[in-house]
Amino acid sequence: MNNSLVVDDTHFFADxxxxFDHAAQFTKHPQGLLxxxxxxxxxxxxxxxIRKGNSFEVIHAWRVEHSHHMSPTKGGIRYSDMVNEDEVMALAALMTYKCAIVNVPFGGAKGGIKINPKNYTVAxxxxxxxxxxxxxxxxxxIGPGIDVPAPDYGSGEREMSWIADTYYTMNPGQLDxxxxxxxxxxxxxxxxxxxxxxxxxVAIAVRECVSVAEDMKPLGLTAGLEGKKVIVQGLGxxxxxxxxxxxEYGATVVGLCEYDGALYNPDGLDFEAVMNHRKQTGSILGFNGATQEFKNPAEGLEQECDILVPAALENQVTEANIGRIxxxxxxxxxxxxxxxQAAAAFLERGGIIIPDMYCNAGGVTVSYFExxxxLSHVAFGRMDKRYEExxxxxxxxxxxxxTGATLGAAERKMIIKGASELELVNSGxxxxxxxxxxxxxxIKMQNPKIDSLRTAAFVGSIDKVAVSYMNMGIWP
Structure with missing residues (x-):
């Protein structure tokens, strides 16, 4: 198994x-509530x-609801042969904090099915x-007011449509x-x-982070994404x-890492061309636009760049490789x-980590819009787009x-145009x-003892969840 995809199967929830415990010391809530x-x-x-060919196979699966401080709970379903109970619990917990951070009114949940989707037919x-x-x-x-799944690693729109159809079949006439x-x-x-x-x-989160000149100066970087070199792990x-x-925001992608290897070019990679190459050959390796190629994808994380975006699985940056990042x-x-441990070492040398519980919250935000x-049974923009135009x-x-002035056709079209559903979603x-x-x-700036954005994010989310529990009358 490739080093970059090895997942510690017992410590994710503990991590x-x-x-959480590190951040909790900066709050004033009683231990019982924490x-x-x-x-x-x-x-x-x-x-x-399930029947597989002429035999039967037992499928192992989980659904974890971490917090009911708000309903419904919300979280994706992971299809992976590496999924386990500890991982699903950890991901459910992160969903609780993630929803609180972006002010989405859901509790956290997560699901997992222990299979490798590549080993099964569509049927x-x-x-x-x-x-x-x-x-x-x-x-x-599961239910629109109980627990609402979503896609995760190994699943997508197709699987969600099967879930929706099955739920409706077993709940005929349910309006929502x-x-x-x-x-x-x-x-x-x-x-x-x-x-x-x-x-x-993720891109917006990075753009906001690097736009603060005060924070970039200690790193020796200028403000803004223009010219920043980025390595992305995972091409899902x-x-x-x-x-x-x-x-699109001005950064240059210099490295791409996948399970089968990694590519690097300090002058930039055409990632669309890399994707086309992978479609044709089944691998990112052999792409002629790279100046360096690594069969061990972990090496791709360790090349020169300003920003690293690990977008594959958990436990990819550890004590073993943080010194080479x-x-x-x-x-x-x-x-x-x-x-x-890796996060502590990275922060100690002055780096900035944009934490997962905020950085990848775009999915649950737009899931909330969906x-x-x-529930409203009407598409965004349908009622007011034409009126607005x-x-x-x-x-x-x-x-x-x-004024006697006349606008050109392009200018007129741009000003008159009403917002579509996609434009409203992207704006939100x-x-x-x-x-x-x-x-x-x-939150971080107000308390000099808070050492990172992750700790600040946890402090903010803990406070919000605590207030919800107290407002429910569960906690005095």
Whole structure:
């Protein structure tokens, strides 16, 4: 197994709790309340058989609901042969804190199915997904007001559509049934912009971080993304869109790491060309636009760059390799890619870590928008787009009549245009990521003892969850 994809299967939840405990010392909440916030409320572990060829196979699966301080709970379903209970618990906990950070009114949850999707036919994957959904329904672990899954590593729109259809089949006539899951295809009541939301959010988070000149100066960097060199690990949905939007914002992608190897070019890589090369050959290796190629993908993380974006799996930056990481900013596109020990060493030498619980929150933010769309039963922009355009047109015509000036066709079109659903979603996502970053940074700046953005993010989320519990009357 490649070093970059080895996951410690017993300490992820402990790592999250370690970060939590470190941040909790900067709050004033009683220990009992902190223990309630930290623990997982419900852990559902189950197995079910499926037919595979002429034999049967037992599938192991989980659904964890970490916190019910708000309902419904929310979190993706991971399809991986490396998934385990500890990992699902850790990811559920991170979802609680993530939702609090970006002010999305959900509790945290997560699901896992212990399979490698590549080893199953589409029909077999459908059977597994639908059977998983039935098990959740039987135990009341899914529903638009109960627990709302979403895509995660190894799953996507296809699997979410199977979940939605299964839920509706078993709940005929339920008006809000499509709100039982997010990340659905547009044709099945999904929302524009959801597929690229996490990667776009990562890019916005990085842009906000490096835009603060005061924070970049100690790193020897200028403010802004222009000219910054970036290495991205993972060319899945999150990694691809992170690279895409970082490039659009002015950064230069110099390194790409995948499970089968890594590429590097200090002058920049055309990641779209790399993707096309992988489609044609099945691997990123052999791409002629790279000046260096590494069969061990872990080496790709260690090349010269300003910003490292680990967007694959957890536990990728550890004590073993942190000393060789040359980046000055780590933007955690994946969940838990940096171990606590590695994070401490990186911060000690002056680096900045944009924590996962904020950095990759774009997905749950737009999932929230999709859930609202499903509950309201109307697409964003449908009611007011045409009215907005007519109002803008009347304003332009009036100004032209008063001033005698005439706008060109392109200018007129740009000013008159009403917002589409995609534009409204992207606007809401951008506003959320910008506001949340500066809220976290403000917490850090107000308390000199807070050592990192991660600790500040935890402090903010702990405070919000604690207030929710107290307002519910659960805690005196």
């Amino acid at each position: 999250v709790c370690q970060f 223990d309630q916030i930290k623990t997982c409320n419900s852990v559902y572990r189950f197995q079910f058989p 077999e994957l459908e059977t597994i997904t639908r059977r998983y959904t039935v098990e959740l329904i039987k135990k009341n672990f 049934a499509m709100g039982c899951v997010t990340g659905k295809p547009i044709a099945l009541h999904g929302i524009a912009g959801r597929r690229e939301a996490t990667g776009r959010g 949905n999150v990694g691809y869109h992170s690279a895409k939007y970082l490039t 040359k980046a000055k900013v780590i933007a955690e596109g994946a969940n838990g890619p940096t171990s606590p 859930w609202l769309k499903n 007519n109002a803008n047109l009347n304003l332009v015509n009036t100004l032209e009549a008063m 996502l951008e506003d959320t990521m910008i506001r949340s970053y500066h809220e976290i940074r403000e």
